[in-house]
Amino acid sequence: MSINSIDGCIGCGTCVKTCPTDVLRLDPKSGKAVIKYPADCQICHLCRMYCPVDAISISPEKSVPVIVSWG
Amino acid sequence: MNNSQENKNISRRHFLGIAGGAVGMAAIASIGFPSNWAANKIEIDINNIEQQKNETDVLVIGGGIAGLFAAIKAYDAGSKVMMVSKGRLGSSGQTPFAKGIFAYDKNNSTYSIDEFVEAVSASAIGTNNKAYTRQVAEHSLARVNELKEWGFFDSVLCNKPFRKPIDKRGITVMERIVITNLIKENGKIAGAAGFSLDEQKLHFFEAKSVILCTGAGGFKPNGFPICDLTHDGTIMAYNIGAKVTGKEWNDGHPGQAKNAADCFDGWHGMFTKKPNITNVGIRHDLGVDLNYQAYILGNPLKMGRPGSEEPGSKVKGGPYVPEEFRRREGLPEGDKKPPKRKRPDNDGPPPGMAGDLVGGSSAGMAIHKSEGLVPINDKCESNIPGLYAAGDALGSYMAGAIYTQIGSSLAGSAVQGAIAAEAAAEYCKDIKLQAIPNSTINRIQEEMLAPLKREAGYSPAWVTQTLQGIMIPNFVLYIKREKMLKAALTYIEELRDHHMPMLRASDLHELRLAHETENMIISAEMKLKASIMRKESRCSHYRLDYPEPDNENWQAWINIFKGDNGEMKLEKQKFDSWPV
Numbered sequence: 001m002s003i004n005s006i007d008g009c010i011g012c013g014t015c016v017k018t019c020p021t022d023v024l025r026l027d028p029k030s031g032k033a034v035i036k037y038p039a040d041c042q043i044c045h046l047c048r049m050y051c052p053v054d055a056i057s058i059s060p061e062k063s064v065p066v067i068v069s070w071g
Numbered sequence: 072m073n074n075s076q077e078n079k080n081i082s083r084r085h086f087l088g089i090a091g092g093a094v095g096m097a098a099i100a101s102i103g104f105p106s107n108w109a110a111n112k113i114e115i116d117i118n119n120i121e122q123q124k125n126e127t128d129v130l131v132i133g134g135g136i137a138g139l140f141a142a143i144k145a146y147d148a149g150s151k152v153m154m155v156s157k158g159r160l161g162s163s164g165q166t167p168f169a170k171g172i173f174a175y176d177k178n179n180s181t182y183s184i185d186e187f188v189e190a191v192s193a194s195a196i197g198t199n200n201k202a203y204t205r206q207v208a209e210h211s212l213a214r215v216n217e218l219k220e221w222g223f224f225d226s227v228l229c230n231k232p233f234r235k236p237i238d239k240r241g242i243t244v245m246e247r248i249v250i251t252n253l254i255k256e257n258g259k260i261a262g263a264a265g266f267s268l269d270e271q272k273l274h275f276f277e278a279k280s281v282i283l284c285t286g287a288g289g290f291k292p293n294g295f296p297i298c299d300l301t302h303d304g305t306i307m308a309y310n311i312g313a314k315v316t317g318k319e320w321n322d323g324h325p326g327q328a329k330n331a332a333d334c335f336d337g338w339h340g341m342f343t344k345k346p347n348i349t350n351v352g353i354r355h356d357l358g359v360d361l362n363y364q365a366y367i368l369g370n371p372l373k374m375g376r377p378g379s380e381e382p383g384s385k386v387k388g389g390p391y392v393p394e395e396f397r398r399r400e401g402l403p404e405g406d407k408k409p410p411k412r413k414r415p416d417n418d419g420p421p422p423g424m425a426g427d428l429v430g431g432s433s434a435g436m437a438i439h440k441s442e443g444l445v446p447i448n449d450k451c452e453s454n455i456p457g458l459y460a461a462g463d464a465l466g467s468y469m470a471g472a473i474y475t476q477i478g479s480s481l482a483g484s485a486v487q488g489a490i491a492a493e494a495a496a497e498y499c500k501d502i503k504l505q506a507i508p509n510s511t512i513n514r515i516q517e518e519m520l521a522p523l524k525r526e527a528g529y530s531p532a533w534v535t536q537t538l539q540g541i542m543i544p545n546f547v548l549y550i551k552r553e554k555m556l557k558a559a560l561t562y563i564e565e566l567r568d569h570h571m572p573m574l575r576a577s578d579l580h581e582l583r584l585a586h587e588t589e590n591m592i593i594s595a596e597m598k599l600k601a602s603i604m605r606k607e608s609r610c611s612h613y614r615l616d617y618p619e620p621d622n623e624n625w626q627a628w629i630n631i632f633k634g635d636n637g638e639m640k641l642e643k644q645k646f647d648s649w650p651v
Contacts, residue, residue: 017162018159018248020162020167020299022272039397039532040298042297043332043333043334044168044296044334045334045335046342049343052313059336060330060336061332061336062333063253064538066293066332066535067540068326068331068430068543069294069429069430069431069433069548070362070366070370070431071328071543
């Protein structure tokens with residue numbers, strides 16, 4: 001996982017709009033943000049920085065294998 | 072909050088061992104993915120999709136800093152303007168992460184504009200377009216002063232300062248709409264089409280003029296915040312006949328070895344800083360020299376702040392560096408020493424330049440402003456009437472095929488957005504809005520939604536990761552030679568011919584990924600073909616089999632365009648000239 005958890009979400013939807021890679025969506029039932037597409041997270045933290053109630057915590061590792069050019 | 076835990080997915084050593092190249096494909100593909108591969112469970116009611124038609128004079132595609140200036144300057148020049156973005160204004164593309172912006176102030180520089188242009192040209196070994204180099208120097212201060220008024224320098228995040236001038240003018244901004252097609256009628260641009268990420272709705276835009284502010288792109292690499300950038304604008308424009316340039320150049324940023332995909336920590340807190348202003352300081356920042364060192368010596372490599380150590384000095388050979396830019400004691404040498412420059416306001420070294428490194432953090436991206444649509448003049452105009460591009464979507468060669476001036480990337484996008492806008496607004500004055508024929512709308516709708524209709528096929532995530540495995544290895548994208556480029560091209564052509572037509576999508580998010588994946592495949596083909604054609608080494612294009620610059624044959628850019636039968640064609644255009 002990249003986005004670890006969303007705790008204390010007020011359902012404002014800012015993170016959904018803010019995420020460049022469309023990782024987050026508002027759950028139609030609860031109205032709260034959910035991590036819908038974790039594999040596409042680029043770990044840029046924009047959602048966390050824009051969140052008005054500091055509800056998002058993020059871990060540094062990618063949920064899919066990482067390809068690099070030399071290692 | 073930002074917590075860490077050890078990666079439990081897969082042993083990194085095991086993974087890197089098999090990720091070595093095209094031969095590793097089957098192995099990579101077999102690694103466990105978090106999603107279900109087996110069936111395409113389509114969640115969209117394909118028979119219940121709405122259509123919305125929108126009309127405007129100037130359509131700006133993209134919501135970064137180029138798009139911002141394109142929209143407000145076209146409005147100020149009297150056009151009706153609409154902005155559409157697959158992300159959010161100021162929160163997608165590379166703009167949110169660019170913290171230095173160049174402003175040339177003649178009252179505060181030891182360089183004249185002529186000297187600035189000459190110094191950039193010397194570093195860029197002739198690859199820059201002097202008209203665009205001059206333009207960024209001439210206009211950057213005015214753009215920076217406007218940004219100051221809107222509070223850009225007072226805020227870490229740029230949505231609010233960007234909204235200020237947009238809201239003041241009442242410009243319509245449509246966000247989270249993925250544009251997939253540009254539309255040309257009667258030889259001129261007629262609009263664009265795309266789909267919403269949030270509702271089952273397609274959007275058709277009838278526009279007199281379109282300005283592409285769609286940024287550059289990469290192969291959704293790990294370590295650079297460009298995973299939303301897949302050269303969409305470039306490929307859409309190529310598909311309707313625009314010429315594209317710069318595909319052989321490479322941004323050579325390395326990334327951190329630990330959690331290589333972690334952009335935020337890899338940039339050492341830079342994302343949390345407010346933007347600052349940079350002044351003249353011409354550099355010759357290759358990046359690919361580090362790739363060469365890694366190729367010859369293997370990893371681990373270490374690198375401190377630029378200038379603290381000459382990264383290429385440990386190995387013989389490698390990319391050519393002009394004499395006056397061979398660094399000693401950390402400063403470029405030349406007739407003039409650059410004025411003492413304020414370092415960007417960050418605590419650590421620049422991205423990916425601390426600790427243990429891995430390569431390819433920005434894989435698939437060329438140097439800023441060196442790839443994109445071929446301009447036919449200094450007004451950001453493409454070879455398709457009414458179609459303009461600005462910033463990283465325009466192959467303006469403002470800085471050349473290498474990084475020469477810190478902060479000019481952001482400044483160049485702002486400057487070119489404004490230039491393109493004024494030209495587009497002028498063009499609109501004599502042009503009537505063209506109706507998009509129903510036959511075109513029907514054809515585009517079919518193409519756009521095709522992945523949602525395929526019950527069987529290939530998931531975009533799998534095809535993307537397969538493409539990464541083919542393209543990203545050091546010995547394909549960075550340290551090039553004909554044999555490997557041709558081998559990789561064979562794999563990419565397979566993706567193009569067999570897998571691209573079978574991309575599938577279960578929902579609107581995956582539909583976006585499917586279209587992005589298509590664009591990456593075509594961009595990969597362009598990169599390989601341009602790299603094969605350029606039989607020399609220069610700036611950020613390095614060939615093991617042709618390691619020196621060839622000034623006799625290669626004082627030229629490579630333009631790529633679609634031939635009459637749909638085939639990809641390549642041609643040379645002399646440096647510092649306009650297309651004939």
